[in-house]
Amino acid sequence: MNKLGLFVGVVTLALTMSCGSKTQTNTEDYGDPKSTSEPASTELDEISLGAALVKKSDCNTCHHVTNTIIGPSHTDVAKKYEFTEENVQMLADRIIAGGSGVWGQVMMTTHPDITKDDAILMAKYVLSLDGEKEPE
Ligand code: HEC
Numbered sequence: 001m002n003k004l005g006l007f008v009g010v011v012t013l014a015l016t017m018s019c020g021s022k023t024q025t026n027t028e029d030y031g032d033p034k035s036t037s038e039p040a041s042t043e044l045d046e047i048s049l050g051a052a053l054v055k056k057s058d059c060n061t062c063h064h065v066t067n068t069i070i071g072p073s074h075t076d077v078a079k080k081y082e083f084t085e086e087n088v089q090m091l092a093d094r095i096i097a098g099g100s101g102v103w104g105q106v107m108m109t110t111h112p113d114i115t116k117d118d119a120i121l122m123a124k125y126v127l128s129l130d131g132e133k134e135p136e
Contacts, residue, residue, distance in 0.1 A: 050125025
């Protein structure tokens with residue numbers, strides 16, 4: 001299959017899946033950010049915000065916290081990259097720009113409507129999933 005065919009296939013699949021979202025239970029695994037009664041620090045706050053943004057967006061169509069679906073599990077992404085300021089910026093840019101080639105041939109869709117600030121929160125949330133803390 002050529003790249004374009006694959007891309008169209010993934011987009012079609014993503015659209016189909018988001019229409020029939022009743023069967024999707026993935027979102028539960030991302031946890032309810034509101035249940036964190038007292039955020040210990042602003043860092044935790046940012047991660048809860050990032051989790052909420054990921055939940056609200058279409059990410060769960062292709063990503064699960066621990067299972068590879070269409071895209072890599074977000075925990076695998078966290079394990080691959082250290083929680084550094086550069087990696088937060090890099091992943092935030094990738095969340096907006098989409099693309100392929102790092103994990104395989106499958107393309108991640110672009111997210112031009114997500115602001116850089118929101119993408120940074122999402123990237124921090126993803127990078128926190130392997131238990132790493134944001135650098136001071
Ligand atoms: C259409 C399916 C799809 C959607 C929707 C999607 N992703 Fe992805 N994502 C992928 C694929 C496929 C990859 C692997 C791309 C690659 O190999 O370069 C990926 C990779 C990533 C990576 C790792 C990038 C890297 O450079 O290693 C992050 C972080 C990520 N996605 C976050 C998100 C977030 C946050 C959202 C929601 C705003 C989202 N994704 C929505 C399919 C998707």
